[in-house]
Amino acid sequence: MPETIAEFPISPVVKKFADATRIAANTNAGSNAKIADRDTPLIQNCWYILDWAGDVEHALKNRMILGHDLVYFRTQSGAVTALQNRCAHRCFPLHRSVLHNNDTIQCNYHGLTYNSEGSCVKIPSAPNKDPSSIKIQHYPVVERSPFLWVWPGDPDKADADQIPDYDWVNDDAWGYGDGYYHLDGNYLAIHENLMDITHFQFLHGAVLGTPNFAEAKIDVTEDGNTVDNYRINLGEPLPGLHSEATGLGKTVVNRQAHSAFVTPGFHEAVTLMNDPAGTQGGRNDYHAHILHLITPESQYTTHYWWIFARDFNPTVKKWDKFYSDSTRAVFTEDADAIDWMEQQWAKEDRAGFREANVLADKGAVAMRRIVQRMADAEQAGG
Ligand code: FES
Numbered sequence: 369m370p371e372t373i374a375e376f377p378i379s380p381v382v383k384k385f386a387d388a389t390r391i392a393a394n395t396n397a398g399s400n401a402k403i404a405d406r407d408t409p410l411i412q413n414c415w416y417i418l419d420w421a422g423d424v425e426h427a428l429k430n431r432m433i434l435g436h437d438l439v440y441f442r443t444q445s446g447a448v449t450a451l452q453n454r455c456a457h458r459c460f461p462l463h464r465s466v467l468h469n470n471d472t473i474q475c476n477y478h479g480l481t482y483n484s485e486g487s488c489v490k491i492p493s494a495p496n497k498d499p500s501s502i503k504i505q506h507y508p509v510v511e512r513s514p515f516l517w518v519w520p521g522d523p524d525k526a527d528a529d530q531i532p533d534y535d536w537v538n539d540d541a542w543g544y545g546d547g548y549y550h551l552d553g554n555y556l557a558i559h560e561n562l563m564d565i566t567h568f569q570f571l572h573g574a575v576l577g578t579p580n581f582a583e584a585k586i587d588v589t590e591d592g593n594t595v596d597n598y599r600i601n602l603g604e605p606l607p608g609l610h611s612e613a614t615g616l617g618k619t620v621v622n623r624q625a626h627s628a629f630v631t632p633g634f635h636e637a638v639t640l641m642n643d644p645a646g647t648q649g650g651r652n653d654y655h656a657h658i659l660h661l662i663t664p665e666s667q668y669t670t671h672y673w674w675i676f677a678r679d680f681n682p683t684v685k686k687w688d689k690f691y692s693d694s695t696r697a698v699f700t701e702d703a704d705a706i707d708w709m710e711q712q713w714a715k716e717d718r719a720g721f722r723e724a725n726v727l728a729d730k731g732a733v734a735m736r737r738i739v740q741r742m743a744d745a746e747q748a749g750g
C-alpha cells in the first residue's frame with residue numbers, strides 16, 4: 369500500500385458478522401472444498417428483505433421469497449405479520465381474500481378465517497368445532513427503517529441481533545437514492561457481480577469506470593462467513609456517477625473501496641474518494657456507502673433492493689433523485705448481464721463446461737465456498 373494513503377477501515381457491520389461466525393466457519397474450512405453455484409440449495413436460516421416498510425399498510429400483499437409464497441400486512445397495532453399464502457383447507461391464495469379490521473384473514477373460497485399468528489379462528493361450515501388445530505405458517509418479521517426483514521427458515525433460530533445495523537442512513541449526515549428490481553437469475557450471480565467490480569469500466573463504461581480501474585490490486589480478507597475485497601485506485605478523476613454530485617469534476621483523486629459479502633441476504637460496499645489537495649474548502653474525504661439487499665425469490669429468480677448513500681450534499685434532494693435514477697440505470701445493466709448469462713446456461717447444455725477463474729475472482733470464489741459450507745450445514749440440519 370502506498371505510504372501516502374491511509375488505510376480505510378472495514379465497516380463495523382462486517383466486523384460484527386465476522387466475529388459472530390468465525391468459530392463455526394473455521395470448523396470445516398478447506399481450500400479444496402466445493403463452491404456453491406446456481407443450483408446450490410438456498411440458505412433459509414438468514415434474514416432477508418421482505419419489502420420497504422413504508423409500502424406495507426393494512427392491506428394484503430403477496431411476495432414469494434426463497435420458494436415460500438407469503439401474504440403479509442400491517443396489523444392495527446402497527447406490527448407487520450407474514451403468513452403462508454395458502455389456505456390450509458384447499459390452498460386458495462389468501463392474498464385474494466378479505467382482511468378484516470380485527471386483523472383476521474377470511475379465505476375467499478369457503479370462509480376459513482385466520483388470525484395474525486396463522487391460527488384458524490373460524491370454520492363457517494362447522495361453527496361448533498374448535499378450529500385452532502388448523503394453522504398456516506407464521507414467519508418472523510422485524511422492521512428496521514426503511515426495510516422489513518423476514519426469516520424464512522427455522523423460527524427458533526431467528527435472532528434479530530443478526531440483522532445488519534444501518535441506522536445511520538436515517539441520519540441527516542447522509543442522503544441516499546434507492547431502488548428495487550426483480551431479476552431473472554440466481555442470487556449468487558448478484559453477489560458475484562458485487563464481489564468483482566472490475567466489471568465497472570466494461571459493463572458500465574464511464575459512468576462507473578475509469579481507464580485504469582480494473583488494474584487495481586485487490587486485497588481479499590476472509591473472516592468468519594464474511595469476505596471483504598479492498599482496492600485502491602490512485603490518481604484518476606472520478607467517474608461520471610460522482611464527479612458532479614461531489615462537485616469535484618475532473619479533480620484527480622484517490623479511490624479506496626471495500627465491498628463485502630456479509631450474509632446471503634446482504635452485501636455492503638463503502639467507498640472513500642480522497643481529494644488530497646482539498647480543492648473544495650479544504651475537504652479531503654467524500655464517502656459513498658451502498659447497501660445491497662438480496663432476497664432469492666426462487667432458485668433462479670431474485671429480488672434486489674439497494675440504498676446508495678453519500679455524505680456529500682446529503683440534504684440536497686436533487687442528488688437523492690440523481691442517485692436513484694442513475695444507479696437504476698447502472699444496475700439495469702447488471703440485471704441484463706445476469707439475465708443473459710442465465711439464458712446461456714439454459715439454452716446450451718455444454719457437457720463438462722467449467723467456468724475459468726481469474727485473479728479478480730478470489731473474493732467471489734471465497735464467498736461461494738462459504739455459501740456452500742452454509743448450505744451443507746443447513747441440509748445436514750445444522
Ligand atoms: S380453500 Fe380456503 S376455506 Fe376452503
Ligand SMILES: [Fe+2]
Binds near residue numbers: 568571572699702
Ligand atoms: Fe455493476
